[in-house]
Every structure is written in C-alpha cells, then in structure tokens.
Amino acid sequence: MTSILVVEDDEAIRSACRRGLDERGYAVATAATGLAGLELLINTGADVVLLDLGLPDVDGLALISMIRAAAAHVPIIVITAQDDDPTMIRALDTGADDYVVKPFGTDQLAARIRAVLRRAGASGGPVPPVRVGELVIDERARTATLAGEPLELARKEFDLLLALASRPGEVVTKRELLAEVWRDAYGGSDRTVDVHLSWLRRKLGETAAEPRFLHSVRGVGVRLVDPGADEQA
C-alpha cells in the first residue's frame, strides 16, 4: 500500500487530505508541525510527502532540505497558497517535485501523487512496459506500439495514453487528465482533452462512435480497455 505523509498545520486541510486519500486506498499519516512530520518520516518512512510550506515551527524551504537529507528520493509535493508564486518556485528549486495550490480537490491531489510516483519509478530501476491488449507503452523510451507497429504520438498524446494505461479499465475524469497530463486542473478546458483524445483515437485506428481502446463515459471521463478482453466478457 502506498503511504502518504501529510504535513499541514491547517486541521481542515489535513483531515480533508486524510479522508480523501484514505478513500482512494492510500495509507495516510499526518503531522501538524514540521518537526513532527520529519520525525514520522524518519521513523516510519513514506512513499510521498505532502508538505504545507507555511508551518508554525519550521520554514517550509528549510524543511524540504531536511526531508531531502533524511530521505533523499522521497517525492515531495508542496501545498502552496494561490498568490505565492515566488515561494513555490523556490520550493521546486530546493527539491520539491510538484505542487498543489490551495484550494485543491482530492482528484487533483491523487493525480499529482500518481504522477510523482510514476516519475520516481521511471528514474529508478527498469520499468516494464505497460500492456493493454495489443497496445504496449514503454514509459522510459516514450514509445508505444499497437500490434507490434510503432505509433507516432505527439508528446501530449503519449502522456494522455500513459495516464489512461496506468489505470486500465478505470474511468479517468477530464479534470484528472488535465491535472496529470497538462498540470492544469483549474485553467484547462475539457475541450483540450477531447481534442487530444480524438487525435489519439485516429492513431489507434478507431472513432468515438466505434471505440476499441478508448471508451468515453458521458459526463464522467474516459477509460482505456483491452478490446480483446471486452469481447470475451
């Protein structure tokens, strides 16, 4: 089970994170101060640290350095206030991997967590290609093949396909895709996702009317399925 450490002094945000991530199957530990969080990290470890930069006891940027010293590779997602771009940029420079801006929803947060975990995995040992039926996606080589034939995918098309293939059979919302692929859960438009989906469909040799891999669920999102498995079901 993936463990998330939430370091946040705001009780409401802390418990919302705990509830939302717990519902999504993560093991969640929380701390209300920087030092308590650091102690938890050292004692019990975590797969991802979610870190509020405005903590009562330790400067957020200093804490990022301490976390890096204690757990060099743990992905850190910082929680930042909307109007605080300079701090966020410094946080990324100091060693944070990603950020979410308050207020944020759990869908966006979960998407960011999956993305940093994927990147952490990608920089580690060999990552086996993702296979969905005849579709094979090699994240490290950033290549995809369909029935052994290479697919010519643009960067966002590849990212979109990978985001869907990492959760095969699951409906992924357009907001989640905007957060994960475009890193823009608020400003982005569903239309952006629709356009890229239609390009991707064309390259997969299918249409929205006659889908094989990419199935839109009206008003919800889209899921990637193995058409071979669907026929057997």
Ligand code: CA
């Ligand atoms: Ca705070």
